Amino acid sequence: MPVISSKGKAMPESPIRKLAPFAEKALKEGKHIFHLNIGQPDIKTPVEALNAVRDHKLDVLAYSHSAGFESFRKKLAGYYAKHDITISSDDILVTTGGSEALIFTMGSITDPGDEIIVPEPFYANYYSFSTQSTVKVVPVISQIDNGFALPPIKDFEKLITSKTKAILICNPGNPTGYLYSKEEIKQLADLAIKYDLFLISDEVYREFVYDDSEHYSILQESILDEHAIVVDSVSKRYSMCGARIGCMVSKNKSVMETAMKFAQARLSPPTFAQIASEAALEAPESYYTETVAKYKIRRDTLVEGLRQIPGIKVAIPNGAFYCIAELPIKDADHFTKWLLDEFHVNNETVMLAPAAGFYSSPNEGLNQVRIAYVLNRRDLKKAINILKLALAKYTDQESFSTVKEKVTL
Amino acid sequence: MPVISSKGKAMPESPIRKLAPFAEKALKEGKHIFHLNIGQPDIKTPVEALNAVRDHKLDVLAYSHSAGFESFRKKLAGYYAKHDITISSDDILVTTGGSEALIFTMGSITDPGDEIIVPEPFYANYYSFSTQSTVKVVPVISQIDNGFALPPIKDFEKLITSKTKAILICNPGNPTGYLYSKEEIKQLADLAIKYDLFLISDEVYREFVYDDSEHYSILQESILDEHAIVVDSVSKRYSMCGARIGCMVSKNKSVMETAMKFAQARLSPPTFAQIASEAALEAPESYYTETVAKYKIRRDTLVEGLRQIPGIKVAIPNGAFYCIAELPIKDADHFTKWLLDEFHVNNETVMLAPAAGFYSSPNEGLNQVRIAYVLNRRDLKKAINILKLALAKYTDQESFSTVKEKVTL
Known part of the structure; x- marks a missing residue:
């Protein structure tokens, strides 16, 4: 059987999409997922x-x-x-x-x-x-x-x-x-x-x-x-x-x-x-201003919400519609899978993008996630609440205690 | 000034599109061009x-x-x-x-x-x-x-x-x-x-x-x-x-x-x-059969027409909508430019694709052109007639005589 290329083997799987099977399973179990993991806006196209x-x-x-x-x-x-x-x-x-x-x-x-x-x-x-x-x-x-x-x-x-x-x-x-x-x-x-x-x-x-x-x-x-x-x-x-x-x-x-x-x-x-x-390009100026105004409210909602959660560190984003948050856990990849696989609040859960996929240096960003604020404000608040409850319940105690020391709010 | 890559330098220009400036000039001079050079069909989309x-x-x-x-x-x-x-x-x-x-x-x-x-x-x-x-x-x-x-x-x-x-x-x-x-x-x-x-x-x-x-x-x-x-x-x-x-x-x-x-x-x-x-994919079977029937007529028209031109060698294509023709000239690239730049019949000319661009071996196909039969039958006949008159007039005698020996109909 002929072999594939070295660079083909080296190509990374999408860190954003590789969790899709876990999401599919959650959906099949009847869970609703708030997607904080992808950059697909819900804003209407002009x-x-x-x-x-x-x-x-x-x-x-x-x-x-x-x-x-x-x-x-x-x-x-x-x-x-x-x-x-x-x-x-x-x-x-x-x-x-x-x-x-x-x-x-x-x-x-x-x-x-x-x-x-x-x-x-x-x-x-x-x-x-x-x-x-x-x-x-x-x-x-x-x-x-x-x-x-x-x-x-x-x-x-x-x-x-x-x-x-x-x-x-x-x-x-x-x-x-x-x-x-x-x-x-x-x-x-x-x-x-x-x-x-x-x-x-x-x-x-x-x-x-x-x-x-x-x-x-x-x-x-x-x-x-x-x-x-x-x-x-x-x-x-x-x-x-x-x-x-x-x-x-x-x-x-x-x-x-x-x-x-x-x-x-x-x-x-x-x-x-x-x-x-x-x-x-013919869209009126209001299209841009209204869109940006929406995202600003979402950003403020997100950052304010995250700051209420013990042990989370977050930098205020001044642009785009993402932020990186450091969580009081050891392994964001495991936590993300756990959120989809084992956790829910009234059959609702959230999907995050583990941030390690955004680092090429090994062992960087393992306790970080990327959050895309592409949800409306009400859903965003719900999603943050689910994240808060999840972090309170997540029992990877070893992870928690190991990492806690370096986390400052 | 930072330099571009070796592979960027090695990238070939499109042999089909690199003659575009000559075509633009011909258009500006009010000439009509029959495009035998590109694979853009005129057939309607379903x-x-x-x-x-x-x-x-x-x-x-x-x-x-x-x-x-x-x-x-x-x-x-x-x-x-x-x-x-x-x-x-x-x-x-x-x-x-x-x-x-x-x-x-x-x-x-x-x-x-x-x-x-x-x-x-x-x-x-x-x-x-x-x-x-x-x-x-x-x-x-x-x-x-x-x-x-x-x-x-x-x-x-x-x-x-x-x-x-x-x-x-x-x-x-x-x-x-x-x-x-x-x-x-x-x-x-x-x-x-x-x-x-x-x-x-x-x-x-x-x-x-x-x-x-x-x-x-x-x-x-x-x-x-x-x-x-x-x-x-x-x-x-x-x-x-x-x-x-x-x-x-x-x-x-x-x-x-x-x-x-x-x-x-x-x-x-x-x-x-x-x-x-x-x-x-919902197009009826007739879409395919009618399209293929059209191309068959065009192919037959083209091959029959080309065979009337002294010194041209052409292989009957059994598929696609192209053929390679060997012309009684030395340099198809020069001939193609000449067609656009200097030649016309009642303000009409043809554009061909010099075939050398389809060979990576040097000095292969220099006297060949690719002809795409993507024109209706009437235009195709006109285009072949223009090609015939052009070859009769093209005075690159040196080219002609050098190559003639190896051309058999």
Whole structure:
């Protein structure tokens, strides 16, 4: 029997989805599960997007241009201009989700064995895409105690080798919810220039910032014209995860010409989804403000609720719709399975994402979980209450006592 | 300035699309171009597919399962059963186009430096995807004189090394139009078993077979259960190139579990396109028969027309909607540009795909072009006439005389 590849073996299972069998069993037992584990928003997709697809006039569903509809790319340039980002439509390549933008980016700038430095914890699929490209992710650990702020620049410098091709950040961060300050972006920009590295920023949560914070893009740093590559997506912005439309943005012509060759190989991004995504740009300003207002209330509800639970440590997220919480347990993976398998409150339970999957360093984040606040406020309160009761009942006493010492609220 | 990757540099430009600037110039000059160069059919997409999208009831465009809708995969298993291919829905992974099915296949079975043997000429993007995976394509040359039939098995055997992981065929073939016989598939099956190699078959043109020929799938060979991987797509079958839906099919559980990890990393295939693709399976039998009947007429028109042109050699294609023609010129690339740039008949010209882009061996196929018969019969006749007049006028005499000797009709 022929064997599969080493990199195929090394590909991680999705930490978010690998618990699915436990969830399926719970559902079969008649339990209701509050999903705090996935980034699938419950927010409605803009009607402009949904109706544009309903009203399509196609009789042949043809390939589009490999770079995406020209009309869409031009409107995207207008969208970026509203965010004080000055680019032309030629600096944009429409991709099949932010996922493909990352794959094209890695393919365009790295060869097997090259290294990319990523603040940890990070979006788990960065690790998958780098494994797929046989590129090494080099983690630089950020800390829950300062809310997962940018690690000191000297920590990055220690990790830079001749193999280092790029630094990759997610801003605001999945899974941390941390929003990098303008000052932090400038520090990273200086670092990228100093060592002539690419700076890749995943900015798919650009709009999701709270408390009058402002998002600062690497594309606003003019010194980075040749170094900055932004990965973007409509998935979260418009609650259109199923569209699978994103884009890659860079003013570096060599990078974009190279990415275009990857784009030509896969022919084109999906046509219906481009129709929807182009129309979504017509959504009124109120769509964004109302969505963000909803998430702010949810975030406040979540953080306030978690702080009522003894032994939990949580950093207030300033962006995206996730936070990392440290629980008074030893093994979040075991706890998550236990929640699905053995626990319920009136036949209701919660599903969490164990945070170890967001770390590539071994033994990091074992007692942490990622919580996505994609539920309405009422459900969120219920879910937090279930979590509270669960932690009171969870009898892995050894875990509890071992870890308790290092937990401070 | 940071540099792009070696593999990014090695990625080929699309041989089909790289002539686009010449075509754009011709259009600006007011010329009409008959496109014989691309595989975008003019056939209408089934109304069942287009209407299913018009009638969608979504208010949140959510992720689907990473393997695709379960309902779609079940119906796909039914579709394969009609083609005497017995598989379960668990053997199917829905992908973003046949392209992604190829990428997942290569990722699951090859590591950098591994080799895949491919009969040449081959679909140009096989080379792109292997370059992207830093895998080496090892070509085994097939010949226009026998219609690009399967090269002798001993030619394959000569090329097998410890690095060889798979043999990849396209059946029926793009760009050759060749349909492998059951006997040839059995020879390949024996070879795959003998050397314990994967046999990958791109069967996206399964329905497009003419003259009472029958398509024989590698999935019909029971000895290949652990070795066969099929790449499929709705693009050509339903004239839905813009959907970007395909699938990967294999009974090898390790392969499918590995591919599933790649699928989880990119989250899901596009939702609207899955709705369309699932509904396309409801198209009546007449959709297929009428489409194939149209292509048969076009093929006959094309071959008959080409045979009227002095110095052209063409193999009758038994499948797909392409053929390779050898022209009485030296450099098909130059001729193609000349057609767009300098030639016209009453302001009309044709665009061809130079075949060198379908060969990885240097200096092969330089005087060949791929012709896609995706035009209606009237336009096809016009296009052939333009080609005839162009060849009579084309004055690259040196080219002509150099090559003429080896051309026999």
